[in-house]
Amino acid sequence: MARARVEQQPAATGTTLIVMVGLGIAFLLFMAFLNVVKSGNLLNESNLLYAALIFYAGAGALYLGFGVTGTDSYVRFASLATWAGLAANTGAVAHRWYEAGHPPFASIYEMLLSFVWTLAVLTLIAEKKFGVKVIGTVTMPVAIVGVVLMQLLRTDVHPLVPALQSTWLHVHVTLAMLAYAACALSFALALMFLIQDKMQNETFLATTSLFGIGVYLGILTRFENWGGLSVVGWNAQEKSEMFLQRGVRLFVVIPDLGWLMLLVLLVVAAPFALYIVGRVRKNEALFTLANRAVFVSILLQIVALLVFLLRARAGQYPSLDAEGLYATSLAASPFILSGLVSGIFSSLLYLLLLWRRPDLERLLPTAEALDRITYKTICIAFPLLTLMIAAGAYWANRTWGSYWSWDPKETWAAITWLVYAGYLHMRITRGWRGRRAAYFAILGFVVVMFTFFGVTYLLPGLHAYA
Amino acid sequence: MAVHIRSLRRKIWQALSSIKTGVVLLITVVVLSAAGTIVLQRPVTDPDEMQRAYSPQVLRILDAVGLTDVFHAWWFVALMILVSLCIIAASIERFPNAWRYYARPYKSPDKTFRRALPIQKQIPIADEETGLVAAERSLHELGFKPERVVQSNHFSLFAERNRISEMAVYIVHASLLLIFFGGIVDALWGWRGFVKLTQGQQSSLVELRDGKQKSLPFAVRCDGAGQENYADGTPKKWWSQLAVVRNGQDLQRKEIVVNDPLVYGGVRFYQASYGPTGKLEKLLLTARASSGPGEKKDLALGLNEIASLDPDTTVQLAEFIPDYVVSDGQVYTRSTSVQNPAAHLLVTSRKSGKHVNFWLPALEGFAENAQSPYEFEAVDLKMGYFTGLEVSHEPGQWAVWAGVICMGIGLTFVFYVAHTRFWAVPVREANGKYTLWVGGLANRNREAFEERFRELVSKIEAELKTQAEVPARTRVPSIA
Structure with missing residues (x-):
């Protein structure tokens, strides 16, 4: 059955996507180069990071293309792009290290920088050593989210407070990064095992939906009265979170955003509810409906993300704890942002599984x-x-x-x-x-x-x- | 009755040593410690904040159950002890078997074993000795030291490596117990406290966490403390120059910084904080006679210190107010930080005994600056700073670190060092021909081991081939 479907597909030559991604990379690099010529500084950190982002994005597109069509040449080019991205990423890490005078683990920004680097290395190892070629489909989007998040966070080298000036701290954080990256890899591998172990699509559906429910419940812990969502205030001049006093952050309330998140929660929960009802009533038709609901939920999640982006970037909001209006920023809510983005990604990955399962099974x-x-x-x-x-x-x-x-x-x-x-x-x-x-x-x-x-x-x- | 008790005891023992109990206990530990991170904990939270977070009834219930201080509650300690007992029981239950396995390795495989072993190979050989020699040489090449084992009427070969790996899991469990032991010792006999010292001050009293005081058999003196800043004003370094004093003698001196404590007699002093005391150490000022072109005279006064300006006149620093405010005809201080300082000087004439109140700045209604025979100008303030020292005594920490190191070693062996064994037995088949039975076993990392086994087999086969080509004569010495 699975074989038959594969053979029905036209033999993919795969050149189109490669050419498109290649052209995209070339175009973006050219644009970046123009910028560099203007500023006259080629090898600074933000340029290197930008290059890394471009290459990772290219690699991500190619890995996805491979996941969908199974054309082997995509993987070759995808790993080439990953190598290039890794080189740029390494440059950025080295630059940061040199500039700061300590290994880049001191702030969330620096940790993300190191984490993305580790992730890229592990992806290449998993691909070359263990032959798990599709792993890039999962890890590259994560790397892209990481690099994009980094653009939002405060990047200036800030000096280490006395408690952090210790070699042991670096040892501790390095080990943490390595351990967590290995855990992430084991997670991805376990998921692939479940695919190969013929776990039903519906179960994946329920899990994806549950994950979304978890994300939106987490976000809704910030639900305020009258439908607002409270986020941390942001001081644009100092590029830092606002504090009421030492260690107490100032929260501002974005009106109505809470209602939107609540709505998205309901839609995200719909596939799970349908799945449960379908299981209880033994009604297979409900599963098809649930799959449609996933589609709707993706659209709504994207809307939620866009609204959040727009409202957090501009506007002054009141606070419950202090007089006056305050600004916020995406950088003040990295966790909400990553929650929203990973919710969308997990739903997209489910769609990939739903539509291309036989190909995935053949490739794993x-x-x-x-x-x-x-x-x-x-x-x-x-x-x-x-x-x-x-x-x-x-x-x-x-x-x-x-x-x-x-x-x-x-x-x-x-x-x-x-x-x-x-x-x-x-x-x-x-x-x-x-x-x-x-x-x-x-x-x-x-x-x-x-x-x-x-x-x-x-x-x-x-x-x-x- | 006695039988009954014995069977009960055996049941308890079985329950303790079973892996099911272990898992249930671990899940309980996980759930309770997770609860301890979600419910606010008394030791690290303001009492006011506890009041704000929970309603009185809820708080009373939480307190009664011990959920507001999970990690020091009697039932959590009891649970940890139960986990330890469980580990001990499970280890004792399984240890004798493992020890037998370790102490008396299985060297000569019998027929059943040979039939059942998954990784094995039969290689045709000319006679027993050729096969044994070929296997011996190949094992040597692979870095093993094969030994000849006497079977009933012939020899067989046995070679192994990293037998210790069979015991590694006990090393890990023992190290866990060692860590628990250290933790319990610290919980019972350890203490933590705080000492605040200004420059030149010495103290042997430590203020403990629970508000009690502890007296040390020695004193610690601060000979200086300071802060260095980055260009943007954030603190870069705090340091204190400390000396340990006993019976008036300096026994040890050290400059401590954050991350580098002073250790004396099992008590450790950490740099924890640094800041102004709000008290004046010295006021630097100049004095000049009001009449005539007298020279300026530099003075440095501490609180209540008296300096003489000429044989007749003295000046005393009577008051120092770091942040003054005048209201209702009184001078008050608003805070201890030096924001708006004022100094009250008392200029006294010895002959007449008359006092003049000189204020810096000249506060209206208080200052009699015009009547003073001297004019004073403030030059600088030297404020007193304190250094905050965290003091701790953790007699059990050595057990903890030893446990950590043992665990590192144990885990390395558990995960990365495989016990590998090879056997080679020459067998006489029913048709009178000989075959060499070669078998191998590894307790982990099967795939790598299979690769290794294939390598051994091909080596033996190659060896047999060369032996067959070389005349028998050259073979003889190696046998003898």
């Missing part, structure tokens, strides 16, 4: 191989997690005189560690393979993401720097 390694590689990645991630926690504890001990103080970030790092320890125990002593192991790997990554974003965003604590 076998289920057993994916299962094994997932386990291997976790075997790398777990010791890194352990060392990361240990280095962090050692640093805290040198700085504050206590190696463990149960602050939320620490506690969640320990929870992450326990979840992966649980995975390893179940796998080694109980022989968990396949689906159950894959679910566990996915759960692990969800906890990692919560530790990385959720704790900073939702819970207070010592890790105010990141």
Whole structure:
């Protein structure tokens, strides 16, 4: 059945997309070059980042093209573009390092810079060493989102406060980045395993919808009375968040945006509700309806993103805690922004799965191989997690005189560690393979993401720097 | 009755050592510590904020259950102890088997084992000795040290590497227990506190977190402290020059900065904060006689210090107000930060005993500056600064670090070092011909090991070929 569908497709030569992407890259580089000639400074960080963005975007387009058509030459050019993007990215990292005099881990901006770099390296490794060619379809969009986010954040090198001047901090953060990137990889691999393991599209549908529900519920924790959405105020002159007092951010309320987010939440939740009803009533027709609902939800999510972009960029808003009107900025709400963008991406990836599943199945390694590689990645991630926690504890001990103080970030790092320890125990002593192991790997990554974003965003604590 | 108790004991033991209990306990730990990050915790939160966040009834319930201080609640400690017991029980339950496996390696495979082993190969050989020698040489080439094992009537070969990897998981579990042990020791006997020192001051009293005071058998003295800033004004470095004093003797001196504490007798002093005390250290001023062209005289006065200006006249710094405000005929201070300073000088004549109030600046209604025989001008203020030292005593931390290192080593062995074993047994088939049975086993990383096994087999085959080509004579010495 699957074979038949593949053969029906016209033999894709694939030159069109390559030529288009190539032309796009050339055009954008040319435009960038004109800019450079005007400013006379070729190798500064923003130019390098811009080049990286262009190449990553090209690679992303080609990987997607490969995901859709399965034309092998796309991958070749996509990895070429990734290599070029990585070179530019490396230049930006090196420039930053040289300029700041410390490894680039001190601010969210610098962490993203390093994270994107690690992600690109891992993508190439996964592709060359393990032959997981389609992985770029997932990782490249993430890299693009990362680079775009970086354009919004404050970029000036700001000096390290005394507590951060420690080699152990760099060790700690480097290990964290490596460990989290390995966890992300294991997550992507577990998802691919589930595809190869013939998990039903409907289950993916429900999960995608659940993810969207999680994102919008997270955003709606900022729901204010009368339908507003409160976001952090932004001081345009100082390029920093506004503070009421030390450590207390000033929130401003964007009116009506809360209602829009609530509406999107309902639409995003619709496929899940339809799925549940369909399961209970054993009515397959509802699944088709659910797929249509995903389509609608993508459109609405894009609308929500656009409205958020427009309203956050311009306008003065009142605050509940202080008199007067204040501005905000996209840079003040990186988590909301990444939540919105990743919601859209996950829905798009579901559509890709829905429409091109046979091709994906043909291109991916076998289920057993994916299962094994997932386990291997976790075997790398777990010791890194352990060392990361240990280095962090050692640093805290040198700085504050206590190696463990149960602050939320620490506690969640320990929870992450326990979840992966649980995975390893179940796998080694109980022989968990396949689906159950894959679910566990996915759960692990969800906890990692919560530790990385959720704790900073939702819970207070010592890790105010990141 | 006795039987009953024994069976109960065995049941408890089985429950403790089962992996199911372990997983349930771990899930409980995860859920409770997650709750501890969501509910505001008393030790790190303002009491006012707790009041604001929760209604009185809710707060009372949370307090009663211990959810407002999860990580120090008795049931959390009990849970951690239970987890430790579980790890210990599981290790004891499984250890003897693993130890037997480790201490008495399986060297001579029997028929059943040979039939069941998944990775194996049969290679035809001329006789027992040729096969053994070829296998021995090939194993040597691969870096193994094969040993000959006597079977009932012939030899077989056994070679292995990294047997310790079988025990690695116990190293990891033991290191976890070591970390717990350190944590418990610190929770019971450790303490944390704070000392605030100004320059020249010394103290042996530490203010503990719970408001109590602790007296140290030695004192710590601050010989200087300061702050360095970046160009944009954000702090770059805080430092304090500290000395440990005991019976009037300086035992140790060190300049500490953030991230680099002073350690003495198991007590560690960390640079935690630095700031103005709001108190004056010295007021620098100049004095000039009001009548005539007298020279300017430099003075430096601390609070209540007296300096003589001439044989008859003295001046005393009676008051210093860092941030003055005048209201209702009184001088008040608004804050301790030096925003709007005022100084009150008392100029006294010894002969007449008359005081003149000289104010800087001349506050109306207070200042009698015109009557003073001397005029004063303020030049500079030297404010007092304090250095805040976090003090901690963590007797268990060495166990924690030792545990961390052990865990690092243990995990390396668990994940990256495989116990690999090879056996080679010459077998006489029913038809009288000989074959060399070669088998291998690795406890992890199967694919890499299979690759390795194929390499061994091809080496043996190559070796057999060369042996067959070379005349038997040259072969003899190597056997002997």
